[in-house]
Amino acid sequence: MNQPPRADWRFLLASPWNFLAMGCGSGLSPVAPGTAGSLFGWATWLLLQGVLPGWAWPPLLLAGFAGGVWICERAARALGLHDPAPLVWDEVVAMWLVLWAAQWGLNALTGGHGLLPWPLQLAGFALFRLFDAVKPGPVGWADRKLSGGLGIMLDDIVAAVLSLLGLAVGLLAWTFIDMWLHGIRVPT
Template sequence: MSETLTADATPPVVLRPTLKFLLAHPAHFIALGAGSGLSRGAPGTVGTLWAWAAFVILQPHMSDLRWGALIALSTLAGWWACTVTAQHMRIADSGHIVWDEVVAFWLVLWLVTPAGFWGQLGAFALFRLFDAVKVGPMAWADKTFKGFGPRGGFGILLDDFAAALCTLLVIAVWRY
């Protein structure tokens, strides 16, 4: 964040976070997906790819109970981190905040396991489509919970969980 403050001592809007911003607060590090949200292009896609890579690395060491606990705790930590980071950026739902993609895509991958590479790639493509298009439940969540504070932080996460649900529904219909 810039060291220069405006006349009313309000920090400026952070349109594109930097490494310095990422490391300035633990919430920033979480919300920006350990740096994956710093991508100049398509940070949501980069964050989802980071989530996929982390899932592949963690999967051999995780049970269903551990995945459930990790996703639940990551959701709560993400709610806090997304709320704080959005307030610090002064942008209600910056595309650079990618923790919502991370946790929601972990949920998708966990529930489609034991899908192989092609199944996971299909889940990735569907999830990104639903997250980017923002129709139906994603649009509702995005509009209803837009803003700052805990409600806004919840909304940042909620539209991605709606995208995860739609992804899982399509996969379930496809499989049966």
């Protein structure tokens, strides 16, 4: 009987699609491959920030998502599993979305053009990992109800959107607390 391959270095290097689906090897982490893939996503976002103009991010995110549906479907089928832990391209693209959207939103609000501050990057990472691991509400629904590459990719995108909402609520609360501590009244 022919068994499906294992998600190991041989599988990783068997095709460029497996290499991408496994986050360039980050998905082979023996401990918390999803976290390793998210860290790889964060690191590549930092590298790409210095290279890509702002207008290039939306097409990159769309291509990363659409391509991810295909490569994750292909790799999961080859492994004979629904959503194998070593496939972390979904975490990579979701982290790109969290960090890019948070930076874009902050720059739009403040008129700034700098890199997203480290505490906000860390908060985005932590919120994404929380929502991806716990899979509350719509994240869990997408994980349970959608199959194939679309299901693999979409639950992480939903977790990214929840992370962005969490960042927005946190920043709003921080702003109001700061205003209250400094005796600044909210304009009515």
